[in-house]
Amino acid sequence: QVQLVESGGGLVQAGGSLRLSCAASGRTSRTYVMGWFRQAPGKEREFVAAISWSGDMIDYADSVKGRFTIFRDNAKNTMYLQMNSLKPEDTAVYYCAADPRLRIGLTANEYAYWGQGTQVTVSS
Numbered sequence: 001q002v003q004l005v006e007s008g009g010g011l012v013q014a015g016g017s018l019r020l021s022c023a024a025s026g027r028t029s030r031t032y033v034m035g036w037f038r039q040a041p042g043k044e045r046e047f048v049a050a051i052s053w054s055g056d057m058i059d060y061a062d063s064v065k066g067r068f069t070i071f072r073d074n075a076k077n078t079m080y081l082q083m084n085s086l087k088p089e090d091t092a093v094y095y096c097a098a099d100p101r102l103r104i105g106l107t108a109n110e111y112a113y114w115g116q117g118t119q120v121t122v123s124s
Contacts, residue, residue: 002026002113006096009118012086020081022096022115032100034079037108038092050104057104086122093117
């Protein structure tokens with residue numbers, strides 16, 4: 001089992017920045033891919049970004065490319081999402097996810113472990 005805890009959400013004005021963190025604990029000795037997803041009110045959970053264990057494979061949703069950066073520090077068992085140039089449409093609950101495999105996934109059903117989510121609100 002892997003436990004995931006997100007932090008770093010909050011309220012920010014449009015154009016501002018936030019950095020989300022996702023701390024993993026439990027069976028972290030295995031290699032696993034990690035990802036960020038988000039869910040806005042009344043909408044389905046959507047892919048934001050994903051990163052492989054070594055960091056050599058990364059992918060982003062088109063809506064966040066050039067604004068968000070995903071990275072991880074395996075020594076600290078922590079993944080991050082640096083979000084710049086935030087827009088009101090980025091408002092959502094952001095979830096971190098992990099799965100014990102090498103290939104990154106772009107859909108929620110590819111991830112076995114999930115955090116509880118952190119709220120990000122971008123005001124216009």
